[in-house]
Amino acid sequence: MANNLDEMIRHAAEIYRSRHLLTAEGLGAEEIVSIFKIAEYFVEQGINGRKRHDILRGMTVISAFFETSTRTKISFDLAARRLGADVTAFQATASSLAKGESLLDTLATINAMGADMWVVRHSQSGAVELMSRNSDCIFLNAGDGRHQHPTQGLLDCFTLWRRWKGEMSGKRVCIIGDIEHSRVARSNFLLLQTLGCETGMAAPGTLIPHSWPILGARRFLSSKEACEWADAAIFLRLQKERMEGGLLPANDGFAKRYGMTCSLLQKLPHLTILHPGPVNYGVEIDAESAADKRSVIREQVTNGVAVRMAVMSVLAQKQRH
Amino acid sequence: MDTRADLWIEGGKIRHCSPQQAEIGRETEVINADNLTVMPGLFDMHVHLREPGHEHKETIRTGTLAAANGGFTGVVCMPNTEPAIDSRMTVEYIQRRASNGAVDAHCCAAITKARAGKELAPLLDLMESGAVMYSDDGGCVESAEMMRRAFDYVAEFDLLLTQHCEEHSLTRNFAVNEGEMSAKMGLKGYPAVAEDIIVARDILLADYCGNRRYHGAHISTAGAVRLFREAKNRGQRVSCEVAPHHFILDESTVQGFNVNAKMNPPLRTRRDIEAILQGLADGSIDCIATDHAPHALHEKNVEFSLAANGIIGLETSLGLSLTYLYHTGVASLSRIVELMSVNPRRVLNLPQPLIASGEPANLTFVDVNKEWVVSPELFCTKSLNTPFDGYILKGLPVMTINRGIVTECKLT
Numbered sequence: 001m002a003n004n005l006d007e008m009i010r011h012a013a014e015i016y017r018s019r020h021l022l023t024a025e026g027l028g029a030e031e032i033v034s035i036f037k038i039a040e041y042f043v044e045q046g047i048n049g050r051k052r053h054d055i056l057r058g059m060t061v062i063s064a065f066f067e068t069s070t071r072t073k074i075s076f077d078l079a080a081r082r083l084g085a086d087v088t089a090f091q092a093t094a095s096s097l098a099k100g101e102s103l104l105d106t107l108a109t110i111n112a113m114g115a116d117m118w119v120v121r122h123s124q125s126g127a128v129e130l131m132s133r134n135s136d137c138i139f140l141n142a143g144d145g146r147h148q149h150p151t152q153g154l155l156d157c158f159t160l161w162r163r164w165k166g167e168m169s170g171k172r173v174c175i176i177g178d179i180e181h182s183r184v185a186r187s188n189f190l191l192l193q194t195l196g197c198e199t200g201m202a203a204p205g206t207l208i209p210h211s212w213p214i215l216g217a218r219r220f221l222s223s224k225e226a227c228e229w230a231d232a233a234i235f236l237r238l239q240k241e242r243m244e245g246g247l248l249p250a251n252d253g254f255a256k257r258y259g260m261t262c263s264l265l266q267k268l269p270h271l272t273i274l275h276p277g278p279v280n281y282g283v284e285i286d287a288e289s290a291a292d293k294r295s296v297i298r299e300q301v302t303n304g305v306a307v308r309m310a311v312m313s314v315l316a317q318k319q320r321h
Numbered sequence: 322m323d324t325r326a327d328l329w330i331e332g333g334k335i336r337h338c339s340p341q342q343a344e345i346g347r348e349t350e351v352i353n354a355d356n357l358t359v360m361p362g363l364f365d366m367h368v369h370l371r372e373p374g375h376e377h378k379e380t381i382r383t384g385t386l387a388a389a390n391g392g393f394t395g396v397v398c399m400p401n402t403e404p405a406i407d408s409r410m411t412v413e414y415i416q417r418r419a420s421n422g423a424v425d426a427h428c429c430a431a432i433t434k435a436r437a438g439k440e441l442a443p444l445l446d447l448m449e450s451g452a453v454m455y456s457d458d459g460g461c462v463e464s465a466e467m468m469r470r471a472f473d474y475v476a477e478f479d480l481l482l483t484q485h486c487e488e489h490s491l492t493r494n495f496a497v498n499e500g501e502m503s504a505k506m507g508l509k510g511y512p513a514v515a516e517d518i519i520v521a522r523d524i525l526l527a528d529y530c531g532n533r534r535y536h537g538a539h540i541s542t543a544g545a546v547r548l549f550r551e552a553k554n555r556g557q558r559v560s561c562e563v564a565p566h567h568f569i570l571d572e573s574t575v576q577g578f579n580v581n582a583k584m585n586p587p588l589r590t591r592r593d594i595e596a597i598l599q600g601l602a603d604g605s606i607d608c609i610a611t612d613h614a615p616h617a618l619h620e621k622n623v624e625f626s627l628a629a630n631g632i633i634g635l636e637t638s639l640g641l642s643l644t645y646l647y648h649t650g651v652a653s654l655s656r657i658v659e660l661m662s663v664n665p666r667r668v669l670n671l672p673q674p675l676i677a678s679g680e681p682a683n684l685t686f687v688d689v690n691k692e693w694v695v696s697p698e699l700f701c702t703k704s705l706n707t708p709f710d711g712y713i714l715k716g717l718p719v720m721t722i723n724r725g726i727v728t729e730c731k732l733t
Contacts, residue, residue, distance in 0.1 A: 146507030
């Protein structure tokens, strides 16, 4: 079985074109599926077991979160440790950096101590790409501004791929909620479309980009309309500051029009529900729907570690050869 | 331009300008300008020379050297210096610092004190000290009431107000044009309509205040071109300028988070470029101005949204204009001269340099067919922030003469 894993990683590294994972843009279906197969191996070998691999042994992974995160950070850290890497994590807010050291200074300083791979979350779109241009290390984008969150997109698609037994073509997936500010949506639209899915979206007009047709998704007026059309629905977290910033009028029934409730879900027996978390219960999804068997929210979290292990394995393999 | 002639220049003056051969002495240096075109000295009415206050980006010395190297003999310095150009003292400081150079450096003074939009700057005192126009450039005079007050205050003196047209409430924290790129890259957009709204507002105010003179700085949208065209057709005394990057590059240039494609106003769409080319050809747009905006590397090579806005332009403007307007057939050579020399001085009410015997020599020699590669390391400007590095251009400034100083342009 281990030989099989090595073989899959070698194959994936051969067809994977970049040195990094910065964006879902440009990833081909074959590249994506080769990563899924490795992730599937990790899931089936018992992600919850304590089995450690030595794929990243001797590599130093810097986990740099310039924006707070719990689940993504822990997911990446666990993934790197289970592959045998030395992981050094640091959290720094962009504002504390703004006081003195620039992003590229921080990068150069830490690289001078020896680093092989960076996992970076940053509040500014393009920040990880900027770092990758100014360093020889491998970079994994753990979310940059509103731009991209490719591993989240991969784990969402992987979750659907498993549920649909690899048959993605022609499946309909809608994304509901704050599209404008969502890096998850931007990654997911690209990956889903590459895998042959039709995509849709539903959101208030102030939370959709002005030039939305470029996203390649059709628009629906409500979660009900979108979910009746779709095979799966990804609900996005509604940040409180969007409402406080005046992009949504108060008390205008966001949850009713754009949320998922158990009464709506009752009429949709074949729908799969995803949410990147953390959930605002009663806003995007009510607690009953989140706990329903049609919801794969917990599975997404588990799959997240496996997908990140798969991506790191491929990038490390690529670096070695 | 349509004539072949011998020019004899002595003591900074044109002694002889005629198809007949000049009878020159033995010590006279003869420049074979057989393949060169002589233009009245080029003029850039929108540059940021950064001094006083931001000398790490550019100084009046390096900026005017860059201007001469790019073929210009006159520039207007924008007022977003530190302190702002809002007092006689600052105007005189800049004039003094530029007095020995080969380039006439004029001042665009601020409309409001410290460009803060709260109270008018001493506009008449600034006029007396030599300011040629007024703007809070770098930002827009946000209040319509303040803009109206400025039009009224200078009305009797017929001074020229110019605006950086940006409705700030629509552009907060923008990084790129609002459109396909902002949607894809997850960047905050600057909608074209935010420019159009201020152009429309100011044109209406200028009319209301008694057909005042008004100039739109670095316009970038199809809407702004249309608004200026219509205002001119109605007989308003308005004019506008466009920067070369806005008629060459579209918003897709920012792909890959290219900070050298980040400026204010941002690069727009193909449709806007088509409208600007039309405006350049039909006279709706009066001038080409660079909005030369030098920045140090540490201000540019940062997270895209935090990167300083602006690119350098003095040493590429002529080459770009000849390549993308003249050699493409959008504009004739004499139209290029209008856009880059005659019209800026006309808009500013400055005397026109003439190519005739007895006139001061204020000239730019151009090899309009020379191909060259843009190499920022040869530039005189202190900064390197240009998206045109490595471009192959057709048309090269070769030499300028102004104030008795001959400058050989060294771009290749």
